[in-house]
Each structure stands twice: as C-alpha cells, then as structure tokens.
Amino acid sequence: MKTGDGMRTRFYNARILTMEPGRDVFLGEVWVIEDKIIFVGTEEEGRSFCELHKGAIMIWDREIDCKQNLLMPGFKNAHTHSAMTLMRSKADDLPLSDWLNTQIFPVEAKMTGEDIYHLSKIAILEYLTSGITSVFEMYLTPYTVADAFRDCGMRCVQTSCVNNFSQSVELLEKYYLELNSRDAFNSFLLGIHAEYTCSKELLEKCAELVHKYKAPFWAHLQETEKETKECIERYGMSPIELFDSLGLFDYGGGGYHLVWTSDKDREIMKKRNLFVVTNPGSNLKLASGIAPITKYLECDIPVAIGTDGPASNNCLDMFREMFLVTGLAKVKDMDARSVDAAEVLKMATVNGARAMGLDDCDYLAEGKKADIIMLDLKQPNMQPINNIVKNIVYSGSKSNVLMTMIDGIIRYENGTFNIGVDPEELYSKAEEIKKRIYD
Numbered sequence: 001m002k003t004g005d006g007m008r009t010r011f012y013n014a015r016i017l018t019m020e021p022g023r024d025v026f027l028g029e030v031w032v033i034e035d036k037i038i039f040v041g042t043e044e045e046g047r048s049f050c051e052l053h054k055g056a057i058m059i060w061d062r063e064i065d066c067k068q069n070l071l072m073p074g075f076k077n078a079h080t081h082s083a084m085t086l087m088r089s090k091a092d093d094l095p096l097s098d099w100l101n102t103q104i105f106p107v108e109a110k111m112t113g114e115d116i117y118h119l120s121k122i123a124i125l126e127y128l129t130s131g132i133t134s135v136f137e138m139y140l141t142p143y144t145v146a147d148a149f150r151d152c153g154m155r156c157v158q159t160s161c162v163n164n165f166s167q168s169v170e171l172l173e174k175y176y177l178e179l180n181s182r183d184a185f186n187s188f189l190l191g192i193h194a195e196y197t198c199s200k201e202l203l204e205k206c207a208e209l210v211h212k213y214k215a216p217f218w219a220h221l222q223e224t225e226k227e228t229k230e231c232i233e234r235y236g237m238s239p240i241e242l243f244d245s246l247g248l249f250d251y252g253g254g255g256y257h258l259v260w261t262s263d264k265d266r267e268i269m270k271k272r273n274l275f276v277v278t279n280p281g282s283n284l285k286l287a288s289g290i291a292p293i294t295k296y297l298e299c300d301i302p303v304a305i306g307t308d309g310p311a312s313n314n315c316l317d318m319f320r321e322m323f324l325v326t327g328l329a330k331v332k333d334m335d336a337r338s339v340d341a342a343e344v345l346k347m348a349t350v351n352g353a354r355a356m357g358l359d360d361c362d363y364l365a366e367g368k369k370a371d372i373i374m375l376d377l378k379q380p381n382m383q384p385i386n387n388i389v390k391n392i393v394y395s396g397s398k399s400n401v402l403m404t405m406i407d408g409i410i411r412y413e414n415g416t417f418n419i420g421v422d423p424e425e426l427y428s429k430a431e432e433i434k435k436r437i438y439d
Contacts, residue, residue, distance in 0.1 A: 007061050007408055008033050009370075014066035015377065016040065017388065018364040019073050019349050025388050030071055032370040035184075035408040040364050069402060070375040070388060073364055074133025075318040076352025078277040079256040079306025081139050082123035082148075083116040086434060087311035096224055096286045104311060110437045113141040118429045120148035125423055126316040127154065128412035131401040133371035136277070136306065136356050138191065140166065142175050146186040152419035153411055155371065157356040159191030159218045162206070163198050169205040176213065184407065187357065189253070191218035195239040196227050200246075207246045216357075217248045221255030224288045228260040240265040249274060254355060256306065257282075258296075259289040270299050275355040278347075280324035281315065282308035293329040294338050304352040305344075319400075322348050322393045341393035374403040 011030040018040060029046050031039040039049050050058065084104075091103035111119075116139060127135060134155040139145055142158050149156035158179060160172045172190065179188035190209055192198050198206075210217050221239050222228045231239045241264065243249055249268070254275030261269070269276070278291045296303050305325060307316045322344050329339035353362040361369045377385060381395045404412040411418050 008059060009405075009408070009410075010060045010063045011066055011071055011372075011374075012043070012063065013068060014071045014374075015068055015388065016364065017070060017072040019346065020363050020365060025070070027068065030364060030372065032372070032405070032408050035370055037364060037366055037368050037370050037372075039366060066374060067378070069377050071364065071372055072375065073349045073353075073362065074371045074373045074404060074406070075131050075348045076304065076356060076358070076361070077127060077130075077132045077135040077307055077316070077318060078275075078304035078352040078355050079279055079308055080123070080135050080137055080316065081309030081311070082135065082137055082145070083111070083119035083139055084309035084311040085119045085122040085430065086111070086115070086437065087309075088314045090438070091311045092285075092314070094286075096288060097226070099286060099312070107437060108140060111140065111433075113144040115433050115437075116141045117144040117148045118426060119433065120145055121152060121419070121421065121426050122430055123310060123316060124148065124152045124154050124419065125417060125426070126310075128404045128417065128419075129401055130316060130318050130398050131373040131375070131404055132316070132318055133373065133404060133406045134353065134356060134358055134361060136352070138193075142179060142188070146179055146182060150183045150185045152421075153185065153406055153409055154419070155185050155358070155361070155406055157187050157189060157358065159189045161193040162191070162202070163193040164202065165197070169202065169209065172206070173209055176209070176215070189218055189357065190215050191253070194220040194223075194227070195231055195242060200235075203243070203246055203248065207248050210248055210251060214251050216251050216253030217243070218253050219243070219255055221258055222260045222265070223257035223283070224286075225260050238262065238265055240268050244268045244272065256308075257288065257291070259283055259291045261292065261295075266295060266299050266301065269296075269301050274301065275351070276301055276303045277306045277352075277355060278303055278325060279306045279308040279313075279321075280328055281317075281321055282312040284324070284328075285314075286312055290328045290332045292332070293325060294333050297339065297343065302351050302354070303347050304355040305348045306352075317398055318348055319392075319396045319398060322396075326393060341390045344393050345389055370405060370408040372403075372405040373401060375400045376402045 009032040016028050017025050028042040137158045138161050162172050235242050249272040252273045256277045258276045276296050305321050326339045326344045330336050350362045361371050382391050
C-alpha cells in the first residue's frame, strides 16, 4: 500500500504474539507502512485485506521471511538511568545510602551534558540487543538525553530527578512544556527523585504543577525499609501517604521500586490508579528487599518492569528482569504458582507501555506504532516449542533477539546496529570520559 515516503516492510512466515487479551500465538504476517502497523493476521486474512483494498498498490521496500520465528511487541524498560553506564562495575557491593553518597553523587557532579549524551547511547545499544523499544528515563540533563534518543531513533519517556540539590520546580515545568512537543521520539512526565531528597516545600510546589496540568506524577518510592521508616518518623506517614495527602497522585502516576509498602499504601495506590515499576535486579544487588508483587496483583495494581540504571544492576537485560520478577515472587510467597509467566510478559510489554503513556505501543495491531521485535526460536534454549510465552520468561535470553524495530525502522538486526553512529566510536568516547572523570 503506497503512502508517503517512509519504509514499507512485510514480515511473513512468522509466529506472532500480539499480546492482545485472549489471542494466542499464530502463524501469519505483519505489514508496516512508515511508523504504523497496517495489518496483522494470517496469510489468508492478508489476501482478504487486499481484496478489501483493491485500490491500494502493495509495494514493499523489504519483505522479510521470519522462518517461523516470533514477532511480538518490544519490551518497555519502565525505569532506568541510561548514562550511568559510566559507573558500571565501578560502584558495587555497597548498601544504597553509601552507594549514592560515596560512589554516585560525587561522580555525577563531574559529568557534563555532552558526557550524558554519549553515555546514554552506550545504553541504547544494550537496550536494542535486549529487544527494548522504549525506556522510562530519569537523569540529570533531560535535553541531551532527549538528543541521544532522538539521534538514535529510540523511543524515550523522561521524568525529572528534581531534588533539594539539583534542578528545580521551574525547570521541571520547562522540561514538561518543551520536551513533550520536541520530536517524535521523546515525551516527558512530571516527577522528582525521591521523598528523602526533597523538602516538603518542594513537594508542595510540585503538587501545584500536578494540578495545573492535571498530570500524573512519578518518583522513586519506598525502595528501602530505612527510607520508608525515616519518612514515617518525619511526617507520621509513609512516602505514599505523604504524596497522596499533598495531592501529588490526584491524576495518577506511580513509583519505582515500591519494595516496602503497607496495606494502607496499597489501598491508596489502587484508589489513585498508580503503577508499580519493579526493579528486581537492582533491588537484589543493593539488598533493598523483594517487592510484594503478588499483593499488587491481588489488589489489581498494574505492575511494569524496569532494569534501573547500569550502575546498580548492572545489566540492561529485560529477560533477566522477567525471570527475577516471577522467581523472587515464588520464593517470597513460598508458592511456585505465584506470578505466572504470562502475567510477567504483560508487565514487560503492555503494562510498561501504559505506565509510560505509550498506549499506541502496547500491542501488535492495526494502527499501533511499529515497535516490533523478532525472537529466534531455533536456538536450543527455545526447543522444543511447548509454550512460547513461558519459554520467553523462563529460558529466553538476549541472544534470542534477532531484530528490534522502532517506529517502523529496524535499529538492530543480527548483531548490526542502525543508529547513525559506529558503536566503536561510542566505546572510545566512553573510555575518554571515564579517564577524565576517574583518573
């Protein structure tokens, strides 16, 4: 179907997992025109589609035989700090408070916006190899972060790390107004770093913004027991209760981590339609605890998954995170039935998209954005093919990612990147930055 000047791609002979409720994996085709999916269905349904659109001219720039490998929506990394690639394996084996104050904050004080631009691109390479098509980012220089994602053709939703020491509520509003209309790849949601780095006065000013724009609000929340207890000592309330009392959650939003929550917290979360973004790899490495995922699901609180940054994880790998979400829940509940693989895959795709406000990236369906990945089912870890969904969560790995398409453009395929820059140049630049800051 010839329209516009964008790429036209036909995927055929593919197993397809749309992630739509009640729709099982089937053998068929996906057709992409420019940045949108125009058809998803069987070969026979494709012929019927052509009959209904007799006036259209079917011209493809590329037709890809998927060889019965799997097409599905890309993963959504719903919490990360991309440019912390600089600190990967340089800030390890410490509790959160020591990790932040002795290893992270001093290094971040030396980083420039240009550093963050290049270091974010290192993370983008890794996201693509993990089948990640969108990330929910929080870092220090939102404009250069947005530049990095735009220049690589990667989808990014940002929120702010406003706190008592950096950025400001005035800057938060500026980011919100300017980055939401800047380009096709970037958007911005209101948020702060965390309760423990923000005064009550600052939180109250943020609440004014929330009500001014009727917007959702995000923050690191109740990651550690210590953080939660200290907030209760300060205000007689948990961070969630405090934020709710100030009106910060009047229009929804959510929190990252949410390891230490009470029944009352969860009542508020359900009432305010908040999302949980769980980060099991980071929480394990920093010994923060295991999030009560089963309790969230029992309360109908939607859960998404994030890797957190490459300094605290250290791996930007959604396959590892998916396995940890279900594996840790089973151990925490002492029940092997807890948190089924199908629910975890929904967290990593559909729920992540909706938490980030990317409702047009949740399914493979007509009219949705063409953010698509192909997984290799011919490798030993996927054989025999008994249950594809469970294979992805329990035995899948980054080595199964054959292709990552974002906005109708293939950005990674069979080990080759298409982001406008040679990875070797990025690696050299990262080494230069590392030597300047650490040496």
